[in-house]
Amino acid sequence: MFWWGRAEAAGNEVLGRHLSAECTACHQLSGKSVTGIPPIVGWPEDQFTAVLASYGRKERGGQVMQAIAAKLSHGDMTALAAYFGALSPKP
Amino acid sequence: MTQTRRHLVAGSGAILAAASLCMPAVLGQAKARVVVVGGGPGGATAAKYIARDGGGAIAVTLVEENETYQSCFHSNLYVGGFKSYEQLLHRYDALTATYGITLARQRAVRIDRDTKAVLLADGTRLPYDRLVLSPGIDLKYDSVPGWSQDAEEAMPHGWKPGRQTQLIRQKLEAVPDGGTIVMIAPPNPYRCPPGPYERASMFAHVLRTTGRTKARVVILDPKDSFSKQGVFMPDWEKRYGSMIEWLAPRVHDGIKSVDPAKGTVVTGFETYENCAFVNVIPAQMAGAIAREAGLAPAGGYCAIDPATMKSTADPAVFVLGDACIAGDMPKSAFSANNQAKVAAMVVCSELAGGPAFPTRYFNTCWSLVAPDDAIKVGGRYEPRDGRIAATETFISQPGESDEVRRQTQAENMAWYDAISADIFT
Structure with a gap:
């Protein structure tokens, strides 16, 4: 079971890395804070997933993020949360 | 498969x-x-x-x-x-x-x-x-009668970067109050669909803020409609009054010719003589x-x-x-x-x-209409029936609050920095 847990984690990382490319067109991978588009690096994973899910249900406002999140599965969201959560903001 | x-x-x-x-x-x-x-x-x-x-x-x-x-x-x-x-x-x-x-x-x-x-x-x-x-x-240099590569200094396109972009700004700076800028917009499909209309907005902004309020911008379009038209046009009226005039083919009856030496543009219905500046954006x-x-x-x-x-x-x-x-x-x-x-x-x-x-795709295009006033259009896309098809689209709405437009412009500026980092670093 330990091996499978590691396998899933690795698969999740590959998925998160893949999906992250869509995010980095607008959100800087450095986590640099700029006015207009919030940094998404280094967030707690559950918070990251909850915010994405809220966009996906169109509860949270924002045309771009609603359209992005609408097509993400829960697994996609947690993979992204893990990927960006593991990064540290660079000044 | x-x-x-x-x-x-x-x-x-x-x-x-x-x-x-x-x-x-x-x-x-x-x-x-x-x-x-x-x-x-x-x-x-x-x-x-x-x-x-x-x-x-x-x-x-x-x-x-x-x-x-x-x-x-x-x-x-x-x-x-x-x-x-x-x-x-x-x-x-x-x-x-x-x-x-x-x-x-x-x-x-x-x-x-x-x-x-x-x-x-x-x-x-x-x-x-x-x-x-x-x-x-x-560029299709033969797509506008009378225009050619030799004429791109006199009537710049500004649709490729470098000197052409700088020429557009120089010519704009030289427009006298009361002068007429004619933009010939391109037919579909072309680079940056809202680009000509954002540029017309920028022309009007610069003319207005430099006291040249009697100058005007005439867009002669070969298309019956254009990207974000339903948002651009009420915004133009709100921000710039009657300074920007957009004419569809049924109104101008076709662009018949241009004369780069004289600054003349001839349409089916009207001849624009002694234009202060003609911006020809040709087919591509x-x-x-x-x-x-x-x-x-x-x-x-x-x-x-x-x-x-x-x-x-x-x-x-x-x-x-x-x-x-x-x-x-x-x-x-x-x-x-x-x-x-x-x-x-x-x-x-x-x-x-x-x-x-x-495979899936995404796009957003922001356009600046006036200071702190930007609009956007975008969507999600997927392969479907042999083409890339839109599956969800969104667009700014006419009459949005100043705060929404300010936020959209902040997004626009932040996007540029982020995508530049994504491409080049």
Whole structure:
């Protein structure tokens, strides 16, 4: 079971890395804070997933993020949360 | 069935793909060779992501003759005085230093698809296993009667970066109060669908804020409608009164000719004489290198497989960005950057055993109408029925609050910084 847990984690990382490319067109991978588009690096994973899910249900406002999140599965969201959560903001 | 779908990653199967990501396709074999032609949002992004995700198994060469990339996107903000020209410049140093990409500072002159090689202006021959073409557009200089390449100084297009963009600003600065600017808008499909109308907004903004309130901007359009028209037009009236006049073909009855020496534009209904400035944005087509390689047999642009971004004429060649026919996706920097990531995934899957995921696309185009007043249009796209089809779209609404428009402009500025970092660092 330990091996499978590691396998899933690795698969999740590959998925998160893949999906992250869509995010980095607008959100800087450095986590640099700029006015207009919030940094998404280094967030707690559950918070990251909850915010994405809220966009996906169109509860949270924002045309771009609603359209992005609408097509993400829960697994996609947690993979992204893990990927960006593991990064540290660079000044 | 495509390679993408065959190698679909699902569940724990991803671990096998993840393990192979970091190994050459065949141990001991020389690296696979990828040549990328064009260092804009499509090409530079593809080069970066292929080098990054190829696990050391792929040698990437980026062919780009210019030392510095000058972005067309946000060049209207330079025209409007919201950015300096230097803010549109980007170098390739980080791509070569960080990802090990070889930069060939040369012009690509020909593609030999039979032997799979790109020929450079200095005679160098670059063999490839996969070729990524992102050459941008060429202008159809014969698409406006009386206009030609010789006339592009007198009546600039400003649709390619560099001197042309700067000419647009210089001519705008010289417009006298009471003068008339005529913009001839391009027919579809062309680079940056909302671009001409954002530029007209910038003309009006500069004229108004420099006291030239009697000057006017006339847009002669060969199209019956244009991108974000339902938002642009009420905003123009709100911000600039009657300064911007947009005329559809049924109103101007066709652009019959221009006279670059005299500054004259003749339409079916009216002749505009002694124009202060005529901005001719002509019809467009894929860059010559792609057309001459036989990849754009009809209509001047290159057909692609929507699941992979591969040319329908050659499975070893990918065509990205403004040069390709991307279905419902507009020709934008965002689109090119997005398409490049799909191509990179497919290349790494085929040459380095990387994972393949379902193909999907996204785009957003922001346009500045006035200070702190931007609008946007965008959508999500997927391969469907042999083309890239929109599955969800969004657009700014007329009459939105000042706060929403201010926020949209803040997004626009932040997007530029982020996508520039995504492409060039």
